[in-house]
Amino acid sequence: MDQxxxxxxxxxxxxxxxxxxxxxxxxxxxxxxxxxxxGQEALDFLYAQHAYADRDKSLTPxxxxxxxxxxxxxxxxxxxxxxxxxxxxxxxxxxxTTSDEDQDLVKSYxxxxxxxxxxxxDFSEFMESVKLISLYWVMVNQPPRR
Amino acid sequence: xxxRTSPSLAQGLLEAAPDGIIIVDAKGIIALxxxxxxxxxxxxxxxxxxxxxxxxxxxxxxxxxxxxxDNYIAAPQIRxxxxxxxxxGMRKDGSLIPVEISLSPLETDTGRMVVSIVRDATxxxxxxxxxxxxxxxxxxxxxxxxxSNSELESFCYSVSHDLRAPLxxxxxxxxxLIEDYQEVLDDTGQxxxxxxxxxxxxxxxxxDGLLKLSRITRAELHKEYLDITAIARKSxxxxxxxxxxxxxxxxxxxxxxxxxxxxLMTLVFDNLLSxxxxxxxxxxxxxxxxxxxxxxxxxxxxVRDNGAGFDMNFADKLFGAFQRLHSANEFEGTGIGLAIVxxxxxxxxxRLWAEGQVGFGATFYFTxxx
Numbered sequence: 001m002d003q004x005x006x007x008x009x010x011x012x013x014x015x016x017x018x019x020x021x022x023x024x025x026x027x028x029x030x031x032x033x034x035x036x037x038x039g040q041e042a043l044d045f046l047y048a049q050h051a052y053a054d055r056d057k058s059l060t061p062x063x064x065x066x067x068x069x070x071x072x073x074x075x076x077x078x079x080x081x082x083x084x085x086x087x088x089x090x091x092x093x094x095x096x097t098t099s100d101e102d103q104d105l106v107k108s109y110x111x112x113x114x115x116x117x118x119x120x121x122d123f124s125e126f127m128e129s130v131k132l133i134s135l136y137w138v139m140v141n142q143p144p145r146r
Numbered sequence: 147x148x149x150r151t152s153p154s155l156a157q158g159l160l161e162a163a164p165d166g167i168i169i170v171d172a173k174g175i176i177a178l179x180x181x182x183x184x185x186x187x188x189x190x191x192x193x194x195x196x197x198x199x200x201x202x203x204x205x206x207x208x209x210x211x212x213x214x215x216d217n218y219i220a221a222p223q224i225r226x227x228x229x230x231x232x233x234x235g236m237r238k239d240g241s242l243i244p245v246e247i248s249l250s251p252l253e254t255d256t257g258r259m260v261v262s263i264v265r266d267a268t269x270x271x272x273x274x275x276x277x278x279x280x281x282x283x284x285x286x287x288x289x290x291x292x293x294s295n296s297e298l299e300s301f302c303y304s305v306s307h308d309l310r311a312p313l314x315x316x317x318x319x320x321x322x323l324i325e326d327y328q329e330v331l332d333d334t335g336q337x338x339x340x341x342x343x344x345x346x347x348x349x350x351x352x353x354d355g356l357l358k359l360s361r362i363t364r365a366e367l368h369k370e371y372l373d374i375t376a377i378a379r380k381s382x383x384x385x386x387x388x389x390x391x392x393x394x395x396x397x398x399x400x401x402x403x404x405x406x407x408x409x410l411m412t413l414v415f416d417n418l419l420s421x422x423x424x425x426x427x428x429x430x431x432x433x434x435x436x437x438x439x440x441x442x443x444x445x446x447x448x449v450r451d452n453g454a455g456f457d458m459n460f461a462d463k464l465f466g467a468f469q470r471l472h473s474a475n476e477f478e479g480t481g482i483g484l485a486i487v488x489x490x491x492x493x494x495x496x497r498l499w500a501e502g503q504v505g506f507g508a509t510f511y512f513t514x515x516x
Contacts, residue, residue: 015315022322098310121310121350123318123343 002031007138008061009035010042010078011096012070019123020065020096023130031138034061039073042066043081046088061091062143065133066113068097068104076107083112090144092137166264172257174199174215186245186266188238204236219258222251227262232271235264244271295364302360309353316346355482362489367407369494374402374411374447378436381415385423394423399437402447404514410490417483418449418510424479425472426453426507444513452507456500464500487512 007029011017017035024033036042042064044050048057064082068075075095082088094115095108108116117133120126160167166183170176176199179191187194187202194201199215200208227233227247234242244267252259320339323331331339378398386394404411419434426432435450454472456464465488470481487510491498495515502508 013311013315015318016311019314019318019322098314119310119314121313121317122347123314123321126314126318 004059005031005062005138005143006059007031007033008042008045008064009033010037010039010064010066010070010075011035012037012067016067016119019126020130023127024134026127027131027134029134029138031062037071039070039075039078041072042070042078043073046082047085060088060145062145063137064091064093065096066093068095068099068108076104076111079108079111079113092141092143094133094137096133165266168199168202168262168264169252170199170260170262172219172259174212176201177259183264186237186243186264187235193238202235204234204242207234215260218249219260222249222258222260224248224250233267244268246270298360298364302357302364305353305357310350313346313350313353317343320346352482355486359482359486359489362410362413362486362493365410367410367493369405369407372404372406372408372411374404374438375400375436377408377411378402378415378419378449381412381419382434382436385416385420393432394426395431395433397433397435397437402438404445404447405516406494406514407490410493414487414490414512415449417487421483421510422449422451422453422508424453425455426451429453446511446513448509448511450507450509455504455507456502457504458502461500461502465498 007024009017009020011020017037021033021035034045036045041051045052045055046060048055066075066078070078073081075097079093079095082091082093089112092114093112094117095104095113096117096119097104098119100118105116115133115137117129120129160178160180163180163182166186167178167180168176168183169178176194176197179194183189183194184191200211203211225248227249233245233247235245236242246265246267248263250261252261320342324336324339328336375398382396382398386396415436419436422434423432426434429452431452433452436448437450438445438447440446456472465484466481470479488498491512491514496513498510498512500508500510
């Protein structure tokens with residue numbers, strides 16, 4: 001498992017978490033995937049605070065998959081925060097959400113999301129989306145490192 | 147015909163005037179009144195002549211009126227009196243009457259005088275008050291509508307998130323079971339899971355349909371002068387798939403125009419034409435027509451196909467949301483298309499109806515008021 005190039009998945013729904021992880025596995029994505037289940041936990045992980053205080057902070061994720069509807073801190077708030085801190089503001093963020101409301105789409109891009117993907121109900125379609133996301137953002141795209 | 151200002155004519159004009167006319171001198175003494183003044187205030191003119199004008203002013207304003215009068219006579223202009231204030235006059239019996247008054251100066255050889263025209267404002271006031279009440283009611287209704295609209299917005303927003311999530315789990319884990327536990331599941335088991343998947347996908351389409359329908363109700367209408375022929379053509383071109391287009395005969399009457407919202411009309415034709423295509427796909431020679439005709443002096447647009455048609459006995463069920471006149475085996479669909487068309491036409495103030503015959507096709511008519 002690639003423990004250096006980690007992917008951060010921010011997802012509160014345990015079913016969606018399981019299905020997303022399964023999709024990554026089925027597509028042979030070797031990167032370690034860290035799952036945080038609410039907005040605050042995501043920030044705690046990124047900035048190595050509270051429960052994640054012992055984390056090696058130099059390991060910044062190469063990709064963040066962010067759901068919008070999260071308990072505690074919402075996805076858009078997390079995004080706003082990430083983009084306002086120097087050490088995280090360039091990390092590619094892919095919004096992965098059920099919403100197809102225009103307001104969410106526009107706000108996400110306004111706040112600096114790199115991509116907006118709508119979770120389809122059809123799971124095979126979802127698998128296809130995950131495959132394409134991992135292919136592009138993990139294999140093709142160059143993360144903004146060093 | 148030339149009017150000469152003979153005294154009798156002038157007198158006639160005065161007495162015939164529909165408003166009260168009062169002439170006072172520089173000291174506010176009534177010099178002349180007409181018949182309407184007598185009527186409005188309930189005095190005989192002999193009782194008014196030589197009296198100060200304040201005799202016609204309600205008690206509370208008498209004092210102020212004297213000051214106003216002095217100011218006016220010093221610098222008189224033609225103007226309405228007391229702009230923006232509700233004025234009252236006092237009748238002989240002490241009752242008050244709402245009035246509108248306009249003043250103008252009159253220079254005579256005996257000195258400066260003031261002509262005042264007095265109009266009974268009772269009716270005017272009543273209408274004004276009615277309008278104010280209606281306005282208040284309207285504002286209240288608007289407010290309630292805005293609240294209800296915004297509640298609808300958040301409802302739809304929740305629906306798009308909350309209802310879809312469990313559906314994805316249903317679909318996802320069914321597929322996961324089929325894929326990962328093949329050896330343990332027999333054919334029947336796998337079939338059951340496939341049905342679960344199909345159901346959740348169908349439900350997702352239903353939710354999408356409902357959301358689309360509610361969006362049409364919420365959307366703002368931007369009416370413009372449209373080329374209906376072009377919209378129908380564009381819709382047809384995007385719908386017709388390669389195989390079918392070759393077999394299908396289409397005709398669209400050229401240069402059709404209407405005053406309507408572009409996006410919503412595109413939606414209307416997308417739905418009506420996709421239905422026409424769908425229900426005539428099994429036909430040997432599918433024909434689709436889009437046109438306009440005049441019925442009883444009204445401009446009526448229509449979309450006609452020669453496909454499966456429908457039983458006119460069930461015509462009233464056509465436009466209900468999710469109502470279908472054919473089984474899913476015969477023709478796929480959720481039954482939301484016509485409900486959407488209905489709502490768009492309704493929002494434009496038009497009418498939508500259909501005629502059909504089983505096996506011979508269907509025609510959908512709609513009007514768009516100018």
